[in-house]
C-alpha cells in the first residue's frame with residue numbers, strides 16, 4: 001500500500017472500507033489485484049480512466065459504460081463492452097470504493113469525496129442509459 005495512504009489516518013480508514021466494497025462489487029470482474037482479466041474486465045491498476053478526471057470516473061461507475069473503449073490509448077480486445085451501473089451504492093460507499101481504486105496498486109490519483117459523487121448524481125438526474133466513450137471523452 002502507498003505510503004501516502006498509511007500515514008493519513010482518515011484516508012486509510014476510507015481505503016479499508018473501499019477495499020471491502022471493492023471485494024464485494026468489483027473484484028470478481030476486475031480482480032483483487034486490479035489487473036483485470038481477459039474475457040472479463042479491463043485493468044484498473046494504472047488505468048487512465050481511474051486516474052483521470054473524477055467526474056468521468058464517477059459517471060462510469062454510477063451509470064455504467066458500454067461500447068468500445070480505449071484504456072491508456074489502446075482499444076480493449078477480448079473484453080465484453082459492458083460495465084454495469086452501480087447506482088445502488090450510496091454516495092459515501094461510492095466515494096470510498098473510488099478512493100480505494102485511485103490509491104491501491106500504486107495508482108497516483110487524489111481521493112474522491114461523497115460530495116463529489118453527490119454533485120455528479122445531481123447534475124445527471126434523469127440519466128438511465130450507460131455512458132459511451134464518445135460522450136465522456138469527446
Ligand code: HEC
Nearest residue numbers: 025026029041042043047049050065066067080081082083
Ligand atoms: C460484471 C463485471 C464488472 C463488474 C462487476 C464491474 N466492472 Fe468495471 N468494467 C467491466 C467491463 C467489461 C468494462 C469495460 C466496458 C467497455 O468496454 O465498454 C469495465 C470498465 C470499467 C472502468 C473503465 C475502464 C478501466 O479499465 O479503467 C472502470 C473505471 C471500472 N470498470 C470500475 C469498476 C468498479 C469501481 C467496479 C465496482 C464498483 C466495477 N467496475 C465493477 C466489468 C465490470
